[in-house]
Amino acid sequence: MTNRIVIERFVLVAFAAFMLAVPWVVPALVNTFWVSVISEILIWSLFAASVNLLFGYVGLLSFGQALFFGFGMYGVGIGIDQLGLSFWPAFGLGISAAMMMALVSGIFAVRLTWHYFAIITVVFSLIFYFIAVTMKPLTGGDDGINFRLPSTFSFGGSQWSFTDATFQYFFILATVSVCFYLMHLVVCSALGKAFLAIRDNDVRASLIGLNVYLLRLTAFVMAGFLAGVAGALFAFFGRYASAVYMFYHVSGEAVVWAIVGGAGTLFGPFIGTSLLIVIRELVSTRWEHHSLIVGMMAILVVILAPKGLVGLWRDGLDRLMSRDAGATTEFGTDPNLRVDP
Amino acid sequence: MRGSRVVMIDTLLLLAMNGLIWGLIIALIALGLSVIFGLLDVINIAHGDFFMVGTVLAWASLEATGNFWIGFIIVPLICLVLGALIQVAVIQPIRGVAALSIVATFGLSLILQEGVRMTFGATPRRMLPPISGTVPLFGIEYELYRLLAATLSLVALATFFWFLRNTKIGTWMRAVRHDRDTATAMGIPAKRVYIFTFAIGFALAGFGGVVAAPITTVDFRGGVDLLPVCFIAVIIGGLGNLPGTAAAAILLSLLEGIIQTVANPTVARITSLVLMSAVLLVRPQGLFKGHVK
Numbered sequence: 001m002t003n004r005i006v007i008e009r010f011v012l013v014a015f016a017a018f019m020l021a022v023p024w025v026v027p028a029l030v031n032t033f034w035v036s037v038i039s040e041i042l043i044w045s046l047f048a049a050s051v052n053l054l055f056g057y058v059g060l061l062s063f064g065q066a067l068f069f070g071f072g073m074y075g076v077g078i079g080i081d082q083l084g085l086s087f088w089p090a091f092g093l094g095i096s097a098a099m100m101m102a103l104v105s106g107i108f109a110v111r112l113t114w115h116y117f118a119i120i121t122v123v124f125s126l127i128f129y130f131i132a133v134t135m136k137p138l139t140g141g142d143d144g145i146n147f148r149l150p151s152t153f154s155f156g157g158s159q160w161s162f163t164d165a166t167f168q169y170f171f172i173l174a175t176v177s178v179c180f181y182l183m184h185l186v187v188c189s190a191l192g193k194a195f196l197a198i199r200d201n202d203v204r205a206s207l208i209g210l211n212v213y214l215l216r217l218t219a220f221v222m223a224g225f226l227a228g229v230a231g232a233l234f235a236f237f238g239r240y241a242s243a244v245y246m247f248y249h250v251s252g253e254a255v256v257w258a259i260v261g262g263a264g265t266l267f268g269p270f271i272g273t274s275l276l277i278v279i280r281e282l283v284s285t286r287w288e289h290h291s292l293i294v295g296m297m298a299i300l301v302v303i304l305a306p307k308g309l310v311g312l313w314r315d316g317l318d319r320l321m322s323r324d325a326g327a328t329t330e331f332g333t334d335p336n337l338r339v340d341p
Numbered sequence: 342m343r344g345s346r347v348v349m350i351d352t353l354l355l356l357a358m359n360g361l362i363w364g365l366i367i368a369l370i371a372l373g374l375s376v377i378f379g380l381l382d383v384i385n386i387a388h389g390d391f392f393m394v395g396t397v398l399a400w401a402s403l404e405a406t407g408n409f410w411i412g413f414i415i416v417p418l419i420c421l422v423l424g425a426l427i428q429v430a431v432i433q434p435i436r437g438v439a440a441l442s443i444v445a446t447f448g449l450s451l452i453l454q455e456g457v458r459m460t461f462g463a464t465p466r467r468m469l470p471p472i473s474g475t476v477p478l479f480g481i482e483y484e485l486y487r488l489l490a491a492t493l494s495l496v497a498l499a500t501f502f503w504f505l506r507n508t509k510i511g512t513w514m515r516a517v518r519h520d521r522d523t524a525t526a527m528g529i530p531a532k533r534v535y536i537f538t539f540a541i542g543f544a545l546a547g548f549g550g551v552v553a554a555p556i557t558t559v560d561f562r563g564g565v566d567l568l569p570v571c572f573i574a575v576i577i578g579g580l581g582n583l584p585g586t587a588a589a590a591i592l593l594s595l596l597e598g599i600i601q602t603v604a605n606p607t608v609a610r611i612t613s614l615v616l617m618s619a620v621l622l623v624r625p626q627g628l629f630k631g632h633v634k
Contacts, residue, residue, distance in 0.1 A: 055440070061440060061443070108618070108622055111622065112621065112622070112625060114439075115384070115439075115576075115580065116576070116621060116625050118384070119572055119573075119576050119621065120618060120621050120622075122569060122572070123569070123573070123614050123617055123618050123621070124618065126569055126614055127611055127614045127615060127618070130607050130610055130611045130614070131611060133607060134605075134607050134608065134611075248569065249565070252386065252443075252447050253447075255443060255444065255447070256443075256444050256447050256448070259440060259441070259443075259444045260444065263440070289455050289458065289459050291451045291452075291454065291455040292451070292452055292455045292456065292459075294448070294451055295447075295448040295449065295450070295451030295452035295455065296448065296452065297448070298444050298445065298447060298448030298451070299431055299444075299445050299448040299449065299452075301444075302435055302441040302444045302445045302448075303431075303434040303435060303445070306435070306438065306441055
């Protein structure tokens with residue numbers, strides 16, 4: 001077990017080093033296009049993390065996270081295009097719009113659990129999807145709104161903005177890393193433990209004095225924050241905002257990414273998102289029908305690795321370690337997954 | 342003034358009728374969704390695509406045989422077989438874990454849509470109804486095929502409920518849904534009941550697809566908009582309450598049809614969604630049940 005943690009630390013450091021070197025290494029190895037693919041993966045994995053925070057840690061399966069992604073996107077888009085805001089106020093507007101929406105819809109949604117919760121989150125996101133489609137002058141509907149990006153920092157004469165691809169990459173990397181770190185802090189805190197208690201048994205959690213409703217609402221707003229940041233970043237990244245990103249299919253994809261990677265683990269959503277987006281990008285240039293591969297991957301992963309790719313990796317590593325040590329005990333392995341030597 | 346009033350009532354009647362008939366078709370599809378959910382604990386994201394596959398198969402059988410009517414028999418049968426195969430290959434291995442079922446059926450949905458796009462093509466097509474002509478109905482000329490579609494949907498709904506009440510397999514399905522362990526102990530082959538239930542869910546959606554094919558367009562994305570409506574019907578009707586599901590589907594579509602006389606379809610859709618949220622929050626057990634399960 002401890003060996004596994006050492007190995008995982010090592011992998012994490014190597015991974016961090018790679019991510020920092022991406023703007024130089026990736027163009028040298030493949031081409032600059034893949035730098036923007038990696039930026040996109042970072043943004044979408046933050047979105048998948050918002051599904052994971054709710055499902056993996058609190059046990060609420062939200063099928064409507066696209067709503068908050070869309071609000072983050074439109075906060076930025078409308079802020080810049082209609083209100084003439086500069087970069088940071090627009091960023092702030094996007095995130096706070098998403099969190100406000102999460103608070104308002106959460107007040108109603110977290111009264112329900114499980115299937116009902118999944119359904120009401122879809123319904124809320126559909127309502128605002130259709131509203132966004134109808135309010136074409138403000139939102140541009142399905143076509144969306146394009147806007148010119150203001151610069152991010154300016155000191156005297158020098159400016160940094162997303163037009164510089166390297167700056168754009170590092171800005172996205174830094175923002176996503178901060179969000180993942182915040183999520184890590186929350187998960188490790190007393191609040192995170194309370195979330196887990198609710199996930200495992202909400203009745204017992206309420207009996208030991210936890211305010212289940214308020215905790216669920218807190219998690220919902222936090223997830224709204226993550227989705228809002230992802231949406232705002234995606235608006236900056238694509239220089240546009242569109243109602244199509246509020247449709248339930250977008251939420252569904254995030255659920256798939258999170259579960260394929262491993263729900264209830266910090267990096268699971270990142271791994272699931274990376275895998276499926278990389279496959280999509282690799283195949284889509286050669287074969288028009290890449291969705292077939294993505295669909296099959298999703299099915300294969302849930303059949304072969306019900307705990308996601310991170311779960312598969314951990315179980316595999318634990319089994320390897322325990323065999324090396326000659327021990328017969330298993331660490332939290334699913335009996336269905338165990339392959340006896 | 343009086344003239345516009347008459348026109349208004351005419352459109353109201355027409356849209357209400359359209360809503361009612363569309364509601365009957367939705368009821369068929371939503372029933373399939375509900376039995377799959379109730380028995381297998383599978384949240385079937387691919388259910389709208391089952392309907393879409395039905396419309397495409399109707400188109401294909403018309404192309405192959407030149408006779409629309411054959412589709413009414415052959416398409417549900419193909420769907421029955423497809424459903425059984427999918428249950429064994431995809432649904433059985435995940436053993437009723439609802440969260441995994443969402444991912445698996447989402448993958449299935451991608452495969453079905455992309456498979457249809459590959460073979461059938463991406464351009465939406467229109468099918469001519471096998472019978473044309475209109476009949477006078479409450480002072481409006483109404484399309485004959487739509488009335489036939491309503492009749493066929495009603496017959497299918499009635500047959501399904503009759504099947505559930507009066508046949509051995511139907512009783513097994515109800516028994517497994519009620520208490521799986523006891524049913525297995527009594528010798529009911531639960532595994533086969535699961536396969537059959539999934540297959541019949543697919544067949545119902547497929548039949549709905551054939552009936553709806555001449556009314557709507559045949560398109561590989563045809564199921565995407567339909568899915569939320571079916572889920573709404575299942576929830577408003579009450580989870581596991583099959584007659585409630587059918588009633589909710591019909592009521593919702595009728596309501597949307599009526600709202601469309603004064604507002605555009607999107608506003609009508611928003612209204613029904615808001616209504617649905619209210620039902621969920623006030624009566625999560627559904628409109629028609631007295632107690633919370």
